Amino acid sequence: MIRIAGAGWPTLLYKELLRFWKVAFQTILAPVLSALLYLLIFSHVLESHVTVYGGVRYTEFLIPGLVMMSVLQNAFANSSSSLIQSKITGNLIFMLLPPLSPGDLYAAYVLGAMVRGLVVGSGVFVVTLFFVPSLLAMPHPLWALAFALLGSAILGTLGLLAGMWADKFDQLAVFQNFIIVPLTFLSGVFYSIHSLPPFWQAASRWNPFFYMIDGFRYGFFGQSDVPPMFSLALVAGCCAVLSSLTLTLLRRGWKLRH
Amino acid sequence: MTAAVEFVGVARSFGSVKALAGVSLAVEEGEFFGLLGPNGAGKTTLISIAAGLTRADAGTASILGHDVVRDYRAARRALGVVPQELVFDPFFSVRETLEIQSGYFGIRDNGAWIDEILHHLDLTSKANANMRSLSGGMKRRVLVGQALVHKPPVIVLDEPTAGVDVELRQSLWGFIRKLNRDGHTIILTTHYLEEAEALCGRIAMLKAGKVVALDTKHNLLSRFAGITVRVGADRVPAAWQPRVLREEGGLHFVALDHYADLEMLLQEMRKEGLAIRELALLEADLEDVFLKIMGGDLRGAPAGAAA
Numbered sequence: 001m002i003r004i005a006g007a008g009w010p011t012l013l014y015k016e017l018l019r020f021w022k023v024a025f026q027t028i029l030a031p032v033l034s035a036l037l038y039l040l041i042f043s044h045v046l047e048s049h050v051t052v053y054g055g056v057r058y059t060e061f062l063i064p065g066l067v068m069m070s071v072l073q074n075a076f077a078n079s080s081s082s083l084i085q086s087k088i089t090g091n092l093i094f095m096l097l098p099p100l101s102p103g104d105l106y107a108a109y110v111l112g113a114m115v116r117g118l119v120v121g122s123g124v125f126v127v128t129l130f131f132v133p134s135l136l137a138m139p140h141p142l143w144a145l146a147f148a149l150l151g152s153a154i155l156g157t158l159g160l161l162a163g164m165w166a167d168k169f170d171q172l173a174v175f176q177n178f179i180i181v182p183l184t185f186l187s188g189v190f191y192s193i194h195s196l197p198p199f200w201q202a203a204s205r206w207n208p209f210f211y212m213i214d215g216f217r218y219g220f221f222g223q224s225d226v227p228p229m230f231s232l233a234l235v236a237g238c239c240a241v242l243s244s245l246t247l248t249l250l251r252r253g254w255k256l257r258h
Numbered sequence: 259m260t261a262a263v264e265f266v267g268v269a270r271s272f273g274s275v276k277a278l279a280g281v282s283l284a285v286e287e288g289e290f291f292g293l294l295g296p297n298g299a300g301k302t303t304l305i306s307i308a309a310g311l312t313r314a315d316a317g318t319a320s321i322l323g324h325d326v327v328r329d330y331r332a333a334r335r336a337l338g339v340v341p342q343e344l345v346f347d348p349f350f351s352v353r354e355t356l357e358i359q360s361g362y363f364g365i366r367d368n369g370a371w372i373d374e375i376l377h378h379l380d381l382t383s384k385a386n387a388n389m390r391s392l393s394g395g396m397k398r399r400v401l402v403g404q405a406l407v408h409k410p411p412v413i414v415l416d417e418p419t420a421g422v423d424v425e426l427r428q429s430l431w432g433f434i435r436k437l438n439r440d441g442h443t444i445i446l447t448t449h450y451l452e453e454a455e456a457l458c459g460r461i462a463m464l465k466a467g468k469v470v471a472l473d474t475k476h477n478l479l480s481r482f483a484g485i486t487v488r489v490g491a492d493r494v495p496a497a498w499q500p501r502v503l504r505e506e507g508g509l510h511f512v513a514l515d516h517y518a519d520l521e522m523l524l525q526e527m528r529k530e531g532l533a534i535r536e537l538a539l540l541e542a543d544l545e546d547v548f549l550k551i552m553g554g555d556l557r558g559a560p561a562g563a564a565a
Contacts, residue, residue, distance in 0.1 A: 007364055008361060008362040008363060008364045010361070011358055011360075011361025011362055011364075012361075012362060014358075014361070015358050015361075018349070018350075018354075019349050022349055023349075086347075089345060089346075089347070089348070090341075090343050090345035091345045091346060091347045093311065093341050093343075093345060094345075094347065094358075094359060094362070094404065095362065096309075096310070096311055097309055097310075097311070097334060097337075097339055098334060098359070098362035098363050098408075099330065099331035099332075099334040099335050099363065099364075100362060101331070253313065257310065257311055257312065257313060258272075258306075258311070258312050258313070
């Protein structure tokens with residue numbers, strides 16, 4: 001009677017991808033446009049005022065930061081908004097009734113978030129190449145890729161946590177506006193932390209997003225504020241801790257199964 | 259034989275509210291089982307525990323012998339649930355909704371069965387319509403379809419006909435009956451007692467988180483509803499007056515415990531020289547049983563309750 005069933009999570013991943021693809025104007029094109037606006041405004045205003053690393057123009061420096069910021073913010077937005085919408089509309093039940101394990105739910109939501117983040121990030125990168133084509137000649141593309149993957153996984157996981165925790169859109173907005181946005185804006189997207197006063201330099205080192213962006217930038221310039229291996233270890237550690245926390249909460253059905 | 263669904267000592271509280279106070283209940287394979295009770299009796303909590311949506315504080319639940327917590331994959335594969343709330347995902351069409359639901363159960367290429375479901379639920383013409391554009395009744399039928407994509411041997415319907423118009427209700431029940439004939443176990447909660455009466459073979463009644471009655475429909479009707487006789491006469495003998503349920507224009511509705519009581523009533527009326535103008539036995543319905551049980555008038559211990 002019942003057919004032998006395979007894994008259900010690829011379908012949940014497919015659903016997650018279809019969900020943002022169907023509203024691509026809002027989920028892909030809009031964030032690419034905002035990143036482009038940041039680039040035009042900041043590079044116009046700051047190009048001749050801000051010094052970053054030796055030999056790197058401000059606009060060049062800014063672009064990898066904007067790409068990574070887009071990756072991070074969109075990865076977070078994807079898993080968090082998908083989950084909260086399902087919770088509020090009640091259709092989360094369609095995912096809770098089937099035999100999807102906590103690991104299945106985790107894999108599908110986080111991979112979906114990573115794809116959205118990486119698609120938007122690639123979009124921003126492709127568009128900005130018109131302004132600075134030389135960026136294509138990255139000295140360490142694999143480093144950049146490693147940070148993009150880990151960063152999007154972390155933010156996808158944070159989005160999943162925020163979506164589980166929040167009972168209303170309002171609470172999710174608090175998480176996003178008071179935690180995610182400040183941490184990304186104050187992570188060195190728009191400046192090198194070496195240009196900051198000592199106190200803020202020290203404070204930035206407590207911000208995990210700083211290491212994601214700094215490490216990502218290393219892939220483009222072969223230079224960074226902290227050694228890339230250190231950043232990689234720290235970011236991978238964050239990813240491992242957050243993932244195991246999220247998996248534990250999913251196993252307990254925290255705020256999902258009552 | 260393994261029970262289709264079995265609850266053993268299931269208890270659950272929400273804060274200080276005891277939603278379920280130790281429910282034990284077994285539904286056999288192939289049954290059409292009714293779960294009745296007033297709002298807040300714990301029906302939905304019980305179903306949610308079977309579906310793994312809610313955790314029990316104590317006790318166990320299993321589907322075809324698979325514990326819903328320890329062996330949740332097998333338990334969930336064996337169970338299809340039509341939820342009470344009218345929920346849908348606005349991003350997808352009817353067919354996408356059913357395909358995605360199949361995929362969650364690991365089933366690919368489910369097109370032939372989906373077509374059959376769409377046909378039986380009268381949704382074929384809406385297959386490619388977005389969920390948002392459907393009426394409430396149609397959305398409800400998609401929910402039924404979603405519960406059936408993996409051909410579950412056990413199907414639970416939680417208030418499935420709320421908001422569905424009469425004609426569609428009939429076709430929906432036709433389909434569910436067919437599934438039951440094909441061997442699926444059906445568990446139904448409903449507020450429409452006439453639906454439960456028409457469909458269910460065995461019925462459990464829940465009240466304040468406890469099973470207060472559990473028996474076949476037939477036994478419940480004869481046990482709790484008793485027999486009502488409608489007698490057209492000037493009056494009934496004084497000894498029978500306490501048994502009169504109501505009086506309407508010379509018609510006395512008298513409650514009897516047994517058919518033997520009818521003989522007694524007629525004898526006494528003859529003795530007092532009361533002419534009988536009209537006499538009819540009224541069939542009991544589930545509503546009488548329900549009201550009697552929920553009102554606490556149990557006339558003895560509930561049959562098989564908490565067995």
